[in-house]
Amino acid sequence: MSTPAWIRPATLKEALTMRRDYNARPLAGATDIYVRHRAATGTLPPLEDRPVLYVGHLPELTSISEDGKGWLRIGAATVYTDILEHPDTPLLLRRAIEELAAPALRNAGTLGGNIGNASPAADAVCALYALHAEVDLAGHAGERRVPIAQLITGPGKTTVGADELITAVSVPMDRPGSFHYYRKAGTRRANALSKIAFCAGGTVLEGRLTGLGVAVGAVGPTIVHSRDLEVRAEGSDLARYRKLQQEESAPGGFLTARYMALISPISDQRSTDAYRRRVTENLLRDLFERTIPTLLSGKAG
Amino acid sequence: MSHPVEQHPVTKTVERVDAREKARGETRYLADIPFPGRLFARVVRARIVRGEVVARNTPSLPEGYILVTADDIPAGGKNCVRMIEDDWPVFSEGTVRYYGEPLALLVGPDRATLAHLTEQCERAVEFRQQEAALTIEDALLCRGGAIHGTDNVYCDYQVVKGDPDGAMAGAARTIEGEYRTGFQEHVYIEPQSLVGTREEGRVTIYISTQCPFYVRKAVATALGLPQEEVVIIQTPTGGGFGGKEHYPDVLATTVAVALTRIDGPIELILDRMEDLEVTSKRHPSRVRYKAGLDEAGRISAFDVDIAFDGGAYESSSRVVLQRGMFSSNSVYEFPHVRVRGRAVATNSAPSDAFRGFGAPQGLFAAEMFLSRLAREIGVDDLDLRKDYLLQQGSTTMTGGRIHEEVKLPEMLEHVLRVSDYRRKREAYAAAARDNGANGTDGAASAKPLGGIGLALFKHGSAFTGSGEQEIIKARVRIRKRADGRPELLVSNVEIGQGVLTTFCKIVAQVLEIPYTDVVYDDHNTSHVPDSGPTCASRSVAVVGYLLQEAAKKLKGRLHEPGEFEVEQVYKHPEHLRWDAGTLSGDAYPSYSWGVNCIEVAVDPLTWEVDVRGVWTAYELGRAIDEEIVRGQIIGGAIQALGYAGLEKMENPEGRFLQRTMADYCIPTSLDYPGVDYALFDNPYPWGPFGAKGGGEVVFDGIGPAYAAAVQQAIGREVTRLPVTPEYISELVHEK
């Protein structure tokens, strides 16, 4: 049997077999693949000489369900529009998707594709970092679950195995006290790529901060985040938070200074390193000097 | 929309002739039209910025593919794209002046094979590279040696009014300023496209263009044929904005040369990325001002030094520059003026026509300098402007007259009222004083910074100076067909601006028949007289008038038997004077006038600009169709807002960095709010039913109004377009 060019498997199991046997390339909405492989008008895109494995129709990859423990499991090939329409989608992810691309693209694009493409400017992935999302992978040998930050290793690089598919992404649902902070500075208002994407979330209950997540996109080779810094802030009340912030006398305090040390923006056709740096600093300061202290002091309204 | 005056019947909106087929997607653009036996073509381009071809090493081609080069230009023909000068070659003969310059054309039956062969051919060329000149400063320093002549200067003009040297020498005080604008890409709806073939033995080109007769002239020159031997047929063109004024000539000539070897049909359609990368852009500019003030603080001398980046070949740079120069005093009258203008050669793609044609650059600089003067002198921005406003009878900077009544004062009052400018301007100034937030780095407050700005401007309709009389010599005919319907024979074409409808309305109004009875569907140069190109805000103002006059000759004769034609030829109005040698006299037959006001809120965290309101007033003589004019006003404003705030195109190393529509961002409908507008009626005696031009004035004033608004919001002087968030953040962080 000759190698097929296109595969449309009937089940996830068949998909995994094809993936292994043909080293087939997964394809969901194709909104990244088509751009990456664009060719002269009127000619076919020069895809690699391995077959394309369509996964966008598999029921196992397109459902959204609650796991009963406060997490929402979103199939990797669920299109953005369906995620937006689901009542339990966390607000931070919803905000990121609302500003991602345009309606027609959101009817096709998927989280699996956003992860698989692994762009440092990927907007949904940025929100997933701040939410501490976990990614389910399936291979012929079995399944595994990985935190999003461990899956992506560089621009266009992931640790998804050659015989694996991304099957789902799990995110904690919003609960009492959940807050989110989202800003995208794009090349324009709509259908724009991020010059900077900035996501933060967590919970403030009874004056205590837990589960802080901060992620900044398009200012480094991968989304910038720090588990260490998040852990430093864990469980803070206002006094402890202030004390932590005073560990460094820089503008925006300890957290701003430490995050600023992690970013390494570049100048490219969309923006400049200076701009990316200044805006990241402004947003960090807005988050750490205004938003979080206001939440902790219970003055948020 | 407000109606300051009663409308003339011709202004009433009708259904556009082409509305239904366009809305339904039935219009056939060139790529939709079948040409049996069609071959495809791709341009083989130089993949360096500047240098010489050392060896071509052309690979052998498969059966059915040919490579067309400068060697194929027939005897009697000429390796040039005829525009104003003949410096732009159809194919490079060895010298490469900009990235992507055509070396050859590959023609063959299969597009994938062609794409592959093109890459092979391009890779096979060996070059000796040279240091490139990419900025106006580089050009003037002749970096890497002169590209053009000995000094890189395509043209160097001077306009003098009064005694600027004396006045400047006697000035009590002088104030200076320097302003810059960048490239802009047209992003017309469909990329450059054409099909060349032979029909009845004649070279025949189907093409998306604004100017069929320009294409004919260029093709005939390259092939050494009499113009009548070449036939150009315009196909539906989805917007041109100047990008389809001359650039189609560049592609049509390559295909025409191929037709000397092979009959065709040959299709050449640029890919969008190729189109973004190699076609002409708006001229970047640098404008320097110096004003001399007398003891009383009045502006006595005004000195302007303008440089436009013309790119690698001259194309229309000299006329674009002239319009830029003639816009540099905006709508103000100063007693002693000198304006020097130079268009310079760089190793960027040749700059060419773009809606506004040099005026947006000149007007931006003028308006920004006026606001600097007001600040330096310590008077109100508006009061300063009002003191120098042109009026009927004023002497223009070229020594011509303002012949028409100038309605700017009432237009200005209108815009001030509907925008609530005075109150907002004061409130924003007070807010800035209160929180001391001007210049904040976003740490102090996340509250948006508000600002509001105004611009006053004018745009001359038609060709500059005596161009209509000396160069264009427009001629129109109306045929009374055997079936009794009048048919318009003109070379002006629909490019989305509505001329298919407005011309029919003008003629129908004279003949007192329904506009749908008028026929206007022949866009073939062998059937219609040359009424000139579709550009320069001239179609309605100049050609529409000729049609009105021709229609008068037809009045009462529609029932006569048989078929006959009436003709009208352009005649320059007798009260106009122009000396092309000294650039003095009436630079334009008439002016359209405008006032724009823009309100913004600048986000102090990201420096993104939110446009809160756009208020406009225009005097275009008289609108022929209100909805069509509204389309121009909104489209012009949005396109100009893109120019003012979003659209950045850079080539620091010679190749444009923004090569996709994801990186070169034009506005979406979510970027800007609606556009409020008012039309002031002021019928112009030499325009059809009083109409003047409206296609460009609607672009001109947005840039300075936007910059003025941002300037107030951030409390920093803005001297460059586009005002991107990156630029704003630089301004704010500059101490």
Ligand SMILES: Cc1cc2nc3c(=O)[nH]c(=O)nc-3n(C[C@H](O)[C@H](O)[C@H](O)COP(=O)(O)OP(=O)(O)OC[C@H]3O[C@@H](n4cnc5c(N)ncnc54)[C@H](O)[C@@H]3O)c2cc1C
């Ligand atoms: C005009 C336009 C605007 C855009 N705007 C934005 C924007 O604002 N923000 C943004 O973040 N992105 C944007 N994108 C990029 C793109 O839409 C998103 O990254 C989208 O999420 C990709 O999803 P997809 O399903 O189309 O991916 P595909 O193109 O189908 O796949 C992308 C990659 O992921 C792999 N892949 C897909 N599914 C799986 C799976 N289940 N398992 C393993 N690997 C998989 C593919 O093999 C491929 O490598 C834009 C794209 C376009 C064309």
